[in-house]
Amino acid sequence: MPFNLDFEPYRIKVVEWINITTRDERLRLIEDAHYNVFYLKSKDIIIDLLTDSGTGALSDVQVGHMAMGDESYAGARSWDRFYESARRYTTKEHIIPVHQGRGAERLIAEALLKEGDVVVSNTLFDTTMGNFQYKGVHFMNLPDPSDYNFRGNIDLQKLEEVLRREAERVKLIVMTITNNSGGGQPVSLKNLKAVRELADKYGVLLMIDACRVSENSFFVKHRDPDYRDRSILEIVNETLSMADLITFSAKKDGLNNIGGFIATDDEQLALKLKTLGVLFEGFPTYGGMAGRDMEAIAVGLMESTREDYLAHRTGQVRFLNDLLDDMGIPVLKPAGGHAVYILVDQLLPHIPPEEFPGQSLVVALYVFGGVRGVEIGKLMFPDAQHNMVRLAIPRRTYTESHLRYVAETFEEIKEKADCIRGMRITYEPEYLRHFLAHLKPLDDWVKRCSG
Ligand code: F0G
Numbered sequence: 001m002p003f004n005l006d007f008e009p010y011r012i013k014v015v016e017w018i019n020i021t022t023r024d025e026r027l028r029l030i031e032d033a034h035y036n037v038f039y040l041k042s043k044d045i046i047i048d049l050l051t052d053s054g055t056g057a058l059s060d061v062q063v064g065h066m067a068m069g070d071e072s073y074a075g076a077r078s079w080d081r082f083y084e085s086a087r088r089y090t091t092k093e094h095i096i097p098v099h100q101g102r103g104a105e106r107l108i109a110e111a112l113l114k115e116g117d118v119v120v121s122n123t124l125f126d127t128t129m130g131n132f133q134y135k136g137v138h139f140m141n142l143p144d145p146s147d148y149n150f151r152g153n154i155d156l157q158k159l160e161e162v163l164r165r166e167a168e169r170v171k172l173i174v175m176t177i178t179n180n181s182g183g184g185q186p187v188s189l190k191n192l193k194a195v196r197e198l199a200d201k202y203g204v205l206l207m208i209d210a211c212r213v214s215e216n217s218f219f220v221k222h223r224d225p226d227y228r229d230r231s232i233l234e235i236v237n238e239t240l241s242m243a244d245l246i247t248f249s250a251k252k253d254g255l256n257n258i259g260g261f262i263a264t265d266d267e268q269l270a271l272k273l274k275t276l277g278v279l280f281e282g283f284p285t286y287g288g289m290a291g292r293d294m295e296a297i298a299v300g301l302m303e304s305t306r307e308d309y310l311a312h313r314t315g316q317v318r319f320l321n322d323l324l325d326d327m328g329i330p331v332l333k334p335a336g337g338h339a340v341y342i343l344v345d346q347l348l349p350h351i352p353p354e355e356f357p358g359q360s361l362v363v364a365l366y367v368f369g370g371v372r373g374v375e376i377g378k379l380m381f382p383d384a385q386h387n388m389v390r391l392a393i394p395r396r397t398y399t400e401s402h403l404r405y406v407a408e409t410f411e412e413i414k415e416k417a418d419c420i421r422g423m424r425i426t427y428e429p430e431y432l433r434h435f436l437a438h439l440k441p442l443d444d445w446v447k448r449c450s451g
Contacts, residue, residue, distance in 0.1 A: 002203060005114045006301055007170060007243045007312065008312055008396075009308035009309055009311075009312055010059070010305070010396060013060060015072070016045060016260065017071065019043050019044070019046075020046060021044050021045075022306060023367065023450055024081035024369070026044070026366060027046070027064075027446065027450060028132070028344050029044050029408075030363060030367055030446070034394060034426070034427075034438035034439060034440075035359070035423060035438075035439040035440060035441060036436075036438060036439055037362055037363075037372050037373075037374070038146070038436070040366070040372065040433050041372050045370055045371075045372045046138070046369065046370030046371060046405075047369070047371045047398065047405060048372045048394070049335055049339075049371060049372060049373050049390075049391040049393060049406070050372045050373065051374070051392050051394075051397060052252060052339065052392040052393055053249065053251040053252055053392075053396035054100075054251035054256070054257045054258055055396075055397065056257075056395030056397055057229060057243075057300070057395065057397050058256070058257075058296060058300075059255075059300075059396075060224075061303070062255070062256070062296040062299045062303070064070060065081075065295040065296065065298070065299050066258065066292040066293075067292075068295060069291035069292030069294070070243050070291045071290060071291040071292075072285075072291070073285075074283055074285055076285055076291050076294070076296050077285065077291075077293035078292070078294040078298075079097070079269055079285035079286060079291075081159075081294065081295060081298040082095075082097065082261075082289075082294035083299045085297070085298035085299075085301045085302060085303065086248075086261055086263060086298075087247075087263075088302075089233070089236060089237075089427045090210070090237075090246055090248075090263040091237050091242070091266075092240070092246065092263035092264055092265050092321055093264075094263065094264050094265065094266070094267065094269075094270035095261050095262070095263050096262040096263075096264075096270060096274055096277050096284060096286065096287065097259075097261050097282070097285070097287025097288070097289055097294070098259075098260045098261060098262065098275070098287045098288060098326075099258065099259065099260065099280070099282070099287065099288025100249055100250070100251060100258055100260045100288075101125075101127065101209075101211055101247060101251070101260045102127040102130075102131060102247065102303075103114025103247025103280065103281050103287070104125060104247035104249070104260050104261065104262045105131040105132075106131050106271050107276045107280065107281070108273070108279055109131045109132055109137070109352060109354060110135075110276050110280075111153075111272045111273055111276055112163040112171060112205070112269075113132060113171055113172065113267065113268070114136070114137075115136030115137070116137075116138070116169065117137045117138070117169060117170075117171040117172075118136070118137070118138045118162075118169040118170045119137055119139045119170070119171065119172045119173075119174055120140045120159060120162055120163075120164055120171070120172075120173050121141055121142070121154070121174040121175070121176060121290065122141070122142065122153060122174075122176055122182065122187060123176055123181045124139055124145075124174060124181070125176055125178065125180050125181055125209060126143060126181065126381070126431070126432060128174065128176070129156065129248075130369070130431055130432050131300075133387045133431075134431070135175070137171075138169075140162060140355075142154050142159055142162070142359065143179065143182050144156070144160045144191075144208055145182065146185075147188065147223075149186075149188070149219075149223040149349045150186050150187060150191060150219075150227060150335075151179075151182065151183065151185035151186075151316065152176075152177070152179030152182055152183075152184075152186050152187040152216075153187055154184035154187075154191060154193070154195060156191070156198070159195065159198060160198055162202075163202040163204065164202075167202055170202070170204050171204065171205065172204065172205050172206075172207055173195060173198075173205070173206050173207070174208075174447060175187060175192060175206065175208050175243075176209040177208055177209065177210055177212065177213050178213075178219075178336060180212070180338075181381075183332045183336050183339075183341045183388075184212070184215075184317075184336025184337045184341070185274075185336050185337075186219035186220065186336075187218065187353055188223065188224060189220055189226075189235075189238065189239060190224075191364070192239065192242055193242065195242075196231045196242045197377050203268045205244075205245065206242065206243050206244050206245075207245045207246070208242070208243035208245075208246050208445060209246075210240060210243075210247065210248050210253075211247075211248055211249040211250075211251070211252040211253060211254075211260075211352075212252050212253055212337055212338060213236050213253060213304050213314065214232060214236060214253040214304040215237035215253060215310065215337030215338060216337065217238065217239060217305070218232060218310035218313075218337070219308070219314070220235050220236055220239075220310070220315055221335065222444075228334065231307075232305040232307055233302075233305045235394060236305060236343045237451045240263070240429045242263075244264065244266065245262060245263070245264040245269065246262065246264070247260070247261075247262055248260050248261050248262070248263065250293075250297045250300065250301075253301070253304040254286075254297045254298075254300045254301055255299075255301070255303055256258065256293055256297045256300050256426045257293070257296075258289065258293055259289045259293045259294070259296075259297050261287070269304065286336065288449050291338070299303050309396075313337075313338075313395060314337055314391075315395055316333075316393055316398075316400075316426070317336060317337065317338060318341065319400065319403060320340045320391065320393070320403045320406060320407065321335035321340045321423050322337075322402070323334070323407040324342070324407055324410055326342065326412065327410060327411065328345040328414065329342065329347060329410050330342065330347050330415075331343065332388070336390055338393060339390045339392040339393060340390070340391040340393075341376070341388045341389070341391075342361065342373075342388060342389040342390075342391070343386070344357045344358045344361050344377065344387040344388055345357065345387050347413075347414075348360060348420055350363060350418065351421065353377070353378050353384075353387060353420075354378065354379070355423060356375065356378055356379045356387075356422060356423045356424075356425075356439070357377070358376065358377035358378070358379060358387040358388060358389050359375045359379050359423045360389035360421065360422055360423055360441075361375075361389045362371075362374065362375050363423070363441070363446060364413055364416075364420055364446070364449065364450075365409060365410075365413065367450050368412045368413065368450060369405070369406070369408070369409030369412070370390075370438070371405075371406050371409050373389045373390060373391045374389065374390050374392070374434075375387070376388045376389065376390050377389075377390055379397075379437065379439075380427075380434040381432070382433075391406065416449045419445060419448065419449035421440045421441060421442050421443060422441075422442045423441055423442065424439065424440055424442060425437055425438070425439055426438045426439060
């Protein structure tokens with residue numbers, strides 16, 4: 001390993017102050033937020049691990065390029081730079097810009113899918129699932145976590161069974177890379193190549209949801225000996241060359257706060273997507289992004305392929321995972337690329353799934369330590385088999401001592417685990433209920449346990 005994982009490969013030039021709330025304040029704030037951390041204000045959070053999406057720090061090179069943002073409606077210089085960088089990253093000829101990942105998902109759903117179609121995936125991210133369900137599309141998640149090094153893979157046998165059985169109805173295979181809802185775990189290139197072969201055999205399109213493909217490529221380089229001597233960009237290119245179409249949220253490995261694109265070599269599909277894009281996103285040389293954002297992404301895509309950056313980034317996630325593991329907190333192993341996943345069913349086994357143990361942990365983390373994580377379990381996916389809490393680490397944002405503070409908060413969680421009780425929903429919206437749901441604790445445990 002040529003890089004020291006404990007060493008940030010950057011210096012800090014601008015800082016953002018953290019407001020330290022008290023426990024009494026947090027008890028009131030979480031009640032006002034209906035026990036749903038999506039309603040909290042960021043100023044009331046000490047360490048925010050809600051998401052790694054759009055929350056990272058920009059580099060001085062990105063900020064410098066942003067000053068050159070060309071904000072023209074059509075034909076901006078910033079578009080040319082964005083296009084060249086996205087093309088270099090994806091190897092695809094046609095790039096359709098969108099305001100963020102779900103914009104890309106919506107355009108694809110509109111262009112390619114209709115009611116009754118089936119989409120098969122290693123695991124769809126929740127907005128992808130939501131956009132497809134909105135069109136009346138059925139989906140099947142077929143994860144195969146049996147390879148410890150590549151627990152994000154899809155189950156090839158089940159995939160082929162589905163393709164054979166439902167050849168008429170399956171319109172799309174989606175590989176989410178890394179597999180976010182499955183624990184930020186990487187997908188191997190062997191698995192992906194086999195999926196490509198099945199897609200060809202059954203004549204189905206292969207889409208890659210590629211927003212964390214730089215992180216995935218780092219794992220491929222270090223876990224698959226065939227790729228040890230390849231650069232990250234080469235691995236990114238090889239990964240993405242296997243897709244018929246790519247959706248990309250630039251809020252992750254684009255290293256920007258907003259933005260995204262679709263990439264494909266299919267000219268007819270690109271034309272259709274551009275037409276829909278004009279309707280829903282913006283003209284095809286900005287797609288809902290400001291020129292300065294396209295500049296930042298053009299730089300960010302290439303920065304995300306730096307090996308020193310990726311070694312530190314994945315090293316930070318592993319650092320927190322190991323700290324918690326050593327304390328006896330059940331975590332998903334091995335550590336994923338962007339987040340630590342707490343196995344709540346093991347940590348709080350006395351809370352039944354229908355009482356949302358993951359949400360109880362999220363509430364306790366906030367009240368005890370001002371730490372914001374997110375539930376990935378029964379609240380987010382009513383059919384979920386497991387309850388997890390995700391602690392997503394924003395890129396280039398927190399230091400080792402921040403992560404140690406998070407681990408300290410877990411000391412108290414561990415001590416008081418028996419005191420923590422369940423939650424119930426008092427309001428739920430029709431789609432993606434976890435974002436806007438209102439909840440209440442089943443008794444006064446939040447107050448009782450925080451004393
Ligand atoms: N695909 C994956 C795998 C994602 O993780 C996300 C977003 C999207 C698509 C949608 O992109 O937010 O730009 O519209 N994930 C964030 C998260 C929100 O917290 O994991 P978007």
